[in-house]
Amino acid sequence: MCGIVGLLIKQPHLRASLGELLVPMLVGMGDRGPDSAGLAIFSDALPETERKYSLYSGGTTYGWGDLAKNLQIQFGFVPDLEVQGNHAVLTAALAPDQFKPWLQQHYPQLHLLSVGRSIDLYKDTGRPEEVADRYQFLNLQGSHTVGHTRMATESAVTPAHAHPFTAGEDFCLVHNGSLSNPNQIRRQLEPRGIHFETDNDTEAACRFLEWRMREGDTLETAIQQGFEALDGFYTFLIGTADKLALVRDAFACKPAIVAETADYVAIASEFRSLAHLPDVKQARIYEPAPEEIYLWTV
Amino acid sequence: MDSVTFDLAQIPLRQVNTFLHQHPEQKTGKVTLLNPDGAHSIAVGLNAAIEVEILGHAGYYAAGMNQQGTVTIHGNAGPGVAENMMSGRVHVKGFASVSAGASAHGGLLTIDGDAGLRCGISLKGGDIVVGGAVGSFSGFMAQAGRMVICGDAGDALGDSLYEAVIYVRGQIKSLGADAQIEPMREADYQGLRELLDRAGFSYSPAEFKRIASARQLYHWNADADQEY
Numbered sequence: 001m002c003g004i005v006g007l008l009i010k011q012p013h014l015r016a017s018l019g020e021l022l023v024p025m026l027v028g029m030g031d032r033g034p035d036s037a038g039l040a041i042f043s044d045a046l047p048e049t050e051r052k053y054s055l056y057s058g059g060t061t062y063g064w065g066d067l068a069k070n071l072q073i074q075f076g077f078v079p080d081l082e083v084q085g086n087h088a089v090l091t092a093a094l095a096p097d098q099f100k101p102w103l104q105q106h107y108p109q110l111h112l113l114s115v116g117r118s119i120d121l122y123k124d125t126g127r128p129e130e131v132a133d134r135y136q137f138l139n140l141q142g143s144h145t146v147g148h149t150r151m152a153t154e155s156a157v158t159p160a161h162a163h164p165f166t167a168g169e170d171f172c173l174v175h176n177g178s179l180s181n182p183n184q185i186r187r188q189l190e191p192r193g194i195h196f197e198t199d200n201d202t203e204a205a206c207r208f209l210e211w212r213m214r215e216g217d218t219l220e221t222a223i224q225q226g227f228e229a230l231d232g233f234y235t236f237l238i239g240t241a242d243k244l245a246l247v248r249d250a251f252a253c254k255p256a257i258v259a260e261t262a263d264y265v266a267i268a269s270e271f272r273s274l275a276h277l278p279d280v281k282q283a284r285i286y287e288p289a290p291e292e293i294y295l296w297t298v
Numbered sequence: 299m300d301s302v303t304f305d306l307a308q309i310p311l312r313q314v315n316t317f318l319h320q321h322p323e324q325k326t327g328k329v330t331l332l333n334p335d336g337a338h339s340i341a342v343g344l345n346a347a348i349e350v351e352i353l354g355h356a357g358y359y360a361a362g363m364n365q366q367g368t369v370t371i372h373g374n375a376g377p378g379v380a381e382n383m384m385s386g387r388v389h390v391k392g393f394a395s396v397s398a399g400a401s402a403h404g405g406l407l408t409i410d411g412d413a414g415l416r417c418g419i420s421l422k423g424g425d426i427v428v429g430g431a432v433g434s435f436s437g438f439m440a441q442a443g444r445m446v447i448c449g450d451a452g453d454a455l456g457d458s459l460y461e462a463v464i465y466v467r468g469q470i471k472s473l474g475a476d477a478q479i480e481p482m483r484e485a486d487y488q489g490l491r492e493l494l495d496r497a498g499f500s501y502s503p504a505e506f507k508r509i510a511s512a513r514q515l516y517h518w519n520a521d522a523d524q525e526y
Contacts (some may be wrong), residue, residue, distance in 0.1 A: 239331060252396065252415050252433070255377060269378065270524060271336030271355045285355070287395060290434070 001178040002163075003029025003149035004239045004256065006267035008244045008296050009142075014263055015043075019140035021277060023132050025266070026147045028273035030128045030198075032176075033149030036162035037131040038123025040172040040239050042298075043142035045117040046091065051169075053090040053099065054113040054121040056159060064088050067107060074102060084135045087113075089120050096169070111160065111197075116170030118241040123148075123162040143298045146239040148174035155200045165203045167210035168192075170241040174204040176269055177254045179232035186227075205230055209238065223247055223293050237267060242298045252290035259283040265296050300327050307333040311340060318344055324422070334360075337378065341369050361388045364405060377414075380407040383424055396433070397425045402443065408497040415452065418445045421462050427497035437464050437509075438474065446493055448501055459511040465490055467505045478512045 005025040008017050008217055018041065026037060026239075046052065057064075064083050071079045071092070080091040096115050103110060114121035120142075122135045128149045132138070148163035155161050164172040179185075182204035188195055207231060212222035219240060225235075226247075231264045233253040238245040246267055248256060257273045261283045268274050271285070288294050304314045318329065318341060328349040334340055336357040338384035341350045355373035364400065365384040376390035383402040390398075393411035400416065402424030409417075409426075415433035418426045421440035427448070435519030437445050440462030450468035457474020464477075465486070473479070482503070490503040 046344075202441075251435075255395065270357055271374070272357055273336075275333075275335035275355075281354075287393065290415070 001032045001151045001153075002174075003032035003216050003269045003273070004174050004176050004237050004267065005029060005147040005149075005269075005273055006145065006174075006244055006246070007237070007266075008265045008298060009263070010265070011263050012143075013264065015143055018142050018145055019136075019138045021264070022140070022145055022147060023137050024276045025268055025273040026128045026132060026137070026149060027058055029149040029269060032269055034127050034151065035149045035152050035157045036123065036125045036150040036159070037128035037148065037206045038121070038150075038162045038164055039137065039140075039147035040114065040121045040164045040166070041121050041142040042118045042139050042170070042241060043120070045048040045241060048117075049093045050091060050268055051094060051099070051115060051117060052120060053092075053115055054112040054119070055088045055090060056113050056123075056200065057086040057088075057112070058109060058159075059086060062086050062088075067110075070106065078135060084122070086124075087122050087135055095134075112164045114172065116241065119166070119170050119172065119239070121164060121166060121172065123164065124159045125157055143242075144239060144244055144296075146169075146172055146174050146237050146244070154178055155198065159202050160198050164203060164239070165200070165206035167207045168214060171206075171210045171213070172239045173202065173206040173209065174237050175205060175234055176236035176256075177232060177249065179205060179234065180229055181231040185229065195227075201232070205234070205236065219243060219245055220293055220295060227291055235269070244296045246288055246294040247292070248288055248290050250291045256288050258270060258288060259285050301330070302327065303330040303332060305332040306335065306337060306340075311337050315339070315342065318346075318348065318350070323489065334371075334373070338376070341367070344369070345444040347386075348390075355383065355392070364388060367399060372451075372502070375409075380424075383407060384469070393430070394428075398428075399424060402426070404443075406493075406496060412449065418443075418462075418464075421445065425493055426500050427493060427499065429497075429499060434471070435474070437477075440464070443487070444493065446490065446497070446506070448499055456511070458515055465503075465506040466509060467501060467507075470507075473509065476512050476515045477509050480508045481508050482506070482508050 027103040082089045163174040166172045179201040182201035235254040235256045330351045334354040338357040340360045342362040345365045347366045350369045350373045357376040359378045362381040364386045367386045370389045375390045375394040377395045380388040381400045383405040385404040390409045394409045394413045396414040398417045399407040401420040403422045407426045410429045412430035413432045417432045417436040419438045421443045423442040427446040431449035436457040441460040445464045447466045450484040451470045454474035456477030487503045
């Protein structure tokens with residue numbers, strides 16, 4: 001069991017309250033997933049040359065000042081570093097193929113959680129309410145978000161195994177269910193130079209779909225390919241810079257429910273996590289059908 | 299007992315369910331539950347001729363194992379609504395998620411909207427009337443009782459049916475193993491009319507098809523190709 005939540009704000013004036021709307025959704029799924037929690041949040045894209053890097057340091061605190069100083073020495077500018085305990089979002093006019101090898105060489109203990117012009121990402125072990133407090137999710141602002149509460153069934157409980165998983169840029173995926181052929185997917189992708197960071201089944205789905213999109217598929221056709229390639233039970237919620245996508249496997253084994261109003265689209269594993277949303281009693285509420293693609297654009 | 303209202307935003311559900319279980323013989327009034335907000339196991343295990351109105355959406359297993367009670371959900375129901383019902387009535391005014399009425403032995407489950415997958419799975423004697431469509435694998439291994447589907451049915455309807463009978467008004471995407479469409483008999487028209495009336499639907503029984511077991515799976519077929 002795991003819990004999935006997603007929220008896409010249709011009215012720009014509500015983007016400031018994204019975190020406030022989302023936190024009760026995430027906490028509401030705590031009983032479905034008490035091990036770990038995380039979320040990816042998407043906001044207005046940075047200029048073409050800039051990137052946001054979400055970083056995770058492991059321990060409880062970290063001397064981020066040292067990283068800033070060394071970045072300045074190496075690349076000649078003072079990076080914008082927004083620190084939240086053991087997480088930090090680094091914003092800079094620095095291309096991933098420059099930054100990633102440098103980070104790996106000089107700071108192998110730091111984990112790069114996400115890269116992109118729109119995405120910020122936080123994930124850690126602990127109950128969702130603790131994780132939300134730790135990183136002050138209440139203050140987050142943006143256009144859409146994808147969140148997850150985890151109850152581990154097939155790999156270890158570590159921050160790296162928490163969801164969302166990312167691949168490429170501005171792409172993330174959360175999963176409720178279990179895949180039966182993640183190793184087959186890995187064997188298919190690794191010879192193509194696609195590197196895996198964990199043994200988690202969800203990471204295979206995430207990297208498969210992102211690989212399809214890099215090969216030229218739209219999000220929709222990538223998901224269609226996913227229906228063929230990914231075996232097992234799943235409800236997937238996928239976030240990109242301007243889209244949310246929701247799909248369930250052919251047996252619809254894992255739950256999902258959608259509430260849609262003029263102001264927002266909200267998705268959760270169970271209605272419990274939608275009950276507090278404004279005007280939810282007037283919302284159009286439905287269950288997504290098996291193997292059908294539900295796609296919303298910001 | 300007079301009518302009583304509980305606000306589930308104020309009172310723990312466990313306390314309300316305990317109240318519903320105590321001294322059932324004294325309970326004749328109506329119990330109204332506000333703000334269910336998708337909570338699990340609302341009004342499970344009733345064993346009294348008690349009336350419960352749930353004003354909103356219910357989560358997993360609402361009105362499960364019901365005996366004698368009448369439970370109305372003025373909203374949607376989560377997975378397993380009226381699961382293993384023995385008698386009484388459960389009425390979902392919205393849609394019902396997967397496994398609605400699973401293994402019910404008796405009573406009547408009415409769903410005004412659509413039902414998800416596996417509706418009436420392993421039905422053991424109850425009646426289920428769905429106003430809308432049902433998802434795939436509905437009626438799987440249903441042993442006794444009746445299912446009425448006023449809309450369409452998904453894949454593998456009635457797979458491995460035993461003696462339960464399914465009536466479908468709309469399109470059937472596919473029948474499961476051993477399920478077959480049979481001619482309607484006079485007893486079917488009569489029973490269906492009575493069931494539709496009780497569930498509050500005005501469709502004519504003439505619009506429905508009867509699906510029942512061909513009974514080919516009941517016995518080992520020694521002549522079949524056994525090369526596996």
